[in-house]
Amino acid sequence: MTPSDAPHSRWSDLDRPPLNVPALRRGLLRPGGLWASLDVVETTGSTNTDLARRAAEGLAEGAVLVAEEQTAGRGRLDRTWTAPARSGLFFSVFLTPGEGVPVQRWGWLPLLAGVATATGLARAAGVDTALKWPNDLLVAVDGEERKTGGILAERAGNGVVVGIGLNVSLRADELPAPGAGSLAMAGAVSTDRETLLRGVLRSLDHWYEQWRAAGGDAAASGLQEAYAAGCATLGQTVRAQLPGERTLTGEAVAIDGDGRLVLSTDDGLQEPVSAGDIVHLRGAGGGLT
Incomplete structure (x- = not known):
């Protein structure tokens, strides 16, 4: 099959060129740095699943696996994440x-990845990226909050696999859901995926080493403050859909030392939420998930 009649050819969409793997390795893999290896695959079901399988067999820290296309990308609560090939970073x-x-502090890793991604994108794409607790990345498109990315952390082997998915060049007619967005739609100054990937991974290296040097103490490392400063959930009235079909509504007032979202409820209590689906409520009649 020739490139001209192959819909999935790596050259079939010149607006979305493939990643330059040698250039990425030259820019990111260095002695003494966090990133030890970087592999790019044309297509896979889920980079998290693939890397977790390798971790179970024994894998050095700092392995990076990138897919030009994910066919079975996973988010929290078993949600799927799909996008056209080379339209994002997966x-x-x-x-x-x-x-x-301490293992009890490892729960900060998805929040750390959120801070690192947001700060990396601010520099590399010129886009303000807000954090929706616990792991969504939001951008403003025509004044409206839109989800442009998500993070999924899973225990694997002797560590944690952290997956990041970002809509980069998706157009309005390609969005997987009405509430979705992309960096391009948010007016990014750059949608070059190599530039963005280098920016996010360098930022992740910085925040991770700072957090680890502090023994995983989110306050001492500045992570807790940085997350709160960039969290769009704080100050909002939210509905938390908790495990066991329990629902809790209140104002999101803080991120505690364990990374939990603290809600102030109508009865005056403050309840920490460690897991659940959060809906941002706007006014009496509507919401934004």
């Missing part, structure tokens, strides 16, 4: 915080 990294960071 990648996973393997981290082993080790004995210096």
